[in-house]
Amino acid sequence: MTHTVCIPSSLVREAEDKREATRKVGYVARAATIFNADRVVVFPDRTGERRWGEGFVVTVLRYAATPPHLRQEAWDVRDELEYAGVLPPLRVASQTGSAPDGSESLTQGIVTEVGPEGRVRVTCGLQHPISLHAPDGMEPSEGERVTVRISSREPVRARLVDEPQPGYVVERTDLTEVLGRRDAGVRIATSRHGQPLTVPWLGDLTRDVEADGMTVAFGAPGRGLPDILGIDVDDVGAAAGTAAGAGGKDSPGPGGVEPVADPGFDLWLNTIPRQGSEVVRTEEALFASLACLTLTE
Structure with a gap:
């Protein structure tokens, strides 16, 4: 059973400076560690990238996952790590x-x-x-x-x-490749346009996740997964509505969307159906989503 978190290379597109960008990646690392993610995949969103892109995100994530007593030995002085001191400790x-x-x-x-x-x-x-x-x-x-x-x-x-490394490993690859893996488990796209997560549905969903693992993908600030993948939000909403009505109001159904741009998700999910802010940051969405999806009975 594998838990994989997928984030776009445009994760820090709205950061005002490198310190803020580093801290933002650090919160993603914390969420991945707290909820026992096995992999953090950085998938390309070249259009959404700004000053700091894929290389920065991958480097900071890998540095954060390196135990403190090994960092000096494992890492040379690098521009991406200028503000590594603001990273929160993972304490795996x-x-x-x-x-x-x-x-x-x-x-x-x-x-x-x-x-x-x-x-x-x-x-x-x-x-x-x-x-x-x-x-x-x-x-x-x-x-x-x-x-x-x-x-x-x-x-x-x-x-x-010969035992697995603790914490998460970092990969850079596209969503289609990750979702096509045998150990992908339940393949979930998070979006405010997805099907709202309800209490009756949560039990069935978390049982599937506990049995098969999961791959969960998130969007970037001001640029959600539909935008990144070129999928019309109406298609996502229509698919979610059809899924909700397929087997009762709380039945998820397949939840997929038809456009070719969809790389192969099983469902589009809104894990914060009553959000009070116009924008939920990626790192906030990670904490909210993984807290629900890793619940046990």
Whole structure:
């Protein structure tokens, strides 16, 4: 089960300066972390981009996902990271998490040197880099992030483990490719023109998400998904209305739209049906939408 969040490369199109743009990306990183997103996909919206586009968004998201003790080793000085100090800490639990009995802890490291006989030198937040043996089938390369299980710090006893990286990974690709993946799960487009999310419907929807995962796409400030994809909002509204009436007023139905520009969503969803502001920012929509869609019974 995979949870994927898709945001446009025009995410920070209305930011007044680089500091504000960095902070905005930081809120997206926080939302992805809080709600356990596995992937954050940045899809192209070249028309909507302004001063800071895809490269900026991807770089800041990846930097934010890098554990603090690895950032100096993993990142050179880059223009995109000028205001990285304003990023909120993600505090991914498993980066410093301990085993239930307190005997071991997991942390992230970065490979600084690959030696003979499967040994690698790893920087992982201890006082000095440590030499570890790679497990069978694992061939880490220089600069790669790895997971380290520490059983003792004095003296140091640690080992590399072949376990998934905590937090989210960042990809840059188009929506059609992401929605066509086998692990896409429930494919949701968020829009104020979509079908309003209701309490009776929420139970069925979250059960599907819990079983199959989800891929949720968001628009940009002043430029929603219909605008980005070239879909008439009337088509979205008509599809939502048809879906709502297909099996009772709270039944979602397929919720798709017919235009070729639709990359393959299962439904168009309005997760803030009573919004009191004319504009809901992308990062606000992430928190509102993911809070609903990750509920459990």
